[in-house]
Amino acid sequence: MIDVYSWATPNGHKIHIMLEELGLPYRAHAVDIGAGDQFKPDFLSISPNNKIPAIVDADGPDGKPISLFESGAILIYLAGKSGRFLGNSEREKFNTLQWLMFQMGGVGPMLGQAHHFRIYAPEKIEYAVNRYTNEAKRLYGVIDKQLSQHRYLAGNEYTIADIATFPWIRSWKNQGIELSDFPHLQAWFNTISERPAVKRGVEVLASQRKALTDDKARDILFGSQQYQKR
Numbered sequence: 001m002i003d004v005y006s007w008a009t010p011n012g013h014k015i016h017i018m019l020e021e022l023g024l025p026y027r028a029h030a031v032d033i034g035a036g037d038q039f040k041p042d043f044l045s046i047s048p049n050n051k052i053p054a055i056v057d058a059d060g061p062d063g064k065p066i067s068l069f070e071s072g073a074i075l076i077y078l079a080g081k082s083g084r085f086l087g088n089s090e091r092e093k094f095n096t097l098q099w100l101m102f103q104m105g106g107v108g109p110m111l112g113q114a115h116h117f118r119i120y121a122p123e124k125i126e127y128a129v130n131r132y133t134n135e136a137k138r139l140y141g142v143i144d145k146q147l148s149q150h151r152y153l154a155g156n157e158y159t160i161a162d163i164a165t166f167p168w169i170r171s172w173k174n175q176g177i178e179l180s181d182f183p184h185l186q187a188w189f190n191t192i193s194e195r196p197a198v199k200r201g202v203e204v205l206a207s208q209r210k211a212l213t214d215d216k217a218r219d220i221l222f223g224s225q226q227y228q229k230r
Contacts, residue, residue, distance in 0.1 A: 002026040006053035010167035017201030033212040041093045072104040076162040096154040099161035114175040133176040147184035
C-alpha cells in the first residue's frame with residue numbers, strides 16, 4: 001500500500017493520476033496547504049522542503065518502507081516500480097526524462113509564477129505579470145512544436161512526461177493563455193483529458209480544496225509563515 005500525502009494542486013495531481021494509471025493500491029492523505037498542514041512535524045519528516053506531494057511506500061525496493069518527496073522523483077520511482085510510462089529502451093527512457101525535467105525546471109516554476117502574479121499577488125506588478133505571462137506563452141510554444149511532430153511529449157507513447165505536464169496546462173486561462181493558439185497542444189490536452197485514470201486522478205482530494213480568499217491562508221502560503229525556520 002502506498003500512502004500519498006498531497007493536495008489537489010498540479011503537483012499533487014501528477015501523483016494521483018500516475019497511481020490511477022497504474023492501478024496501484026494507495027491511500028490519499030490531505031495536506032491542507034492553506035491551513036498550514038505542510039509545516040507539521042509528521043509531514044516534514046517525509047517532506048523536509050514542506051511541499052506536497054510526498055509518499056510512503058510500505059513495499060520499497062528492498063522490501064522495507066521508503067518515503068519520497070518531489071513529484072518528479074516520485075513519478076520516476078513509480079515508473080521504475082511498475083515498469084511503465086518511462087519508455088521501453090534506454091534511449092526512450094532518457095528522452096522521457098529530459099521532457100520530465102523540462103516540466104520540473106520550466107513549466108511548473110514558470111507557470112506557477114504566472115499564476116501568482118496574475119491571480120494571487122496583493123498588488124499587480126506589470127513587469128512581473130508580463131514577464132511570466134510571456135514565458136508561459138514561450139513554453140506553450142515549445143510544447144506545441146514538439147507535439148506537431150509527435151503524439152506525446154517524449155514520442156508516440158504516453159509517459160510520465162505527459163502525466164507531469166498535463167495538470168499544469170489545466171489552468172491555462174489563469175496563465176493568460178488562449179489554448180486555441182497552440183492547436184497541437186490543445187489536441188494533446190483534449191486526448192489526455194479523456195483518459196479514465198486522468199479523470200479519476202484530478203478528482204482526488206478536489207472536494208476538500210477551497211478558494212484562497214482569506215488573509216491567514218495567503219500568509220501561510222506566501223507570507224512570513226512560509227519562511228520561518230523549522
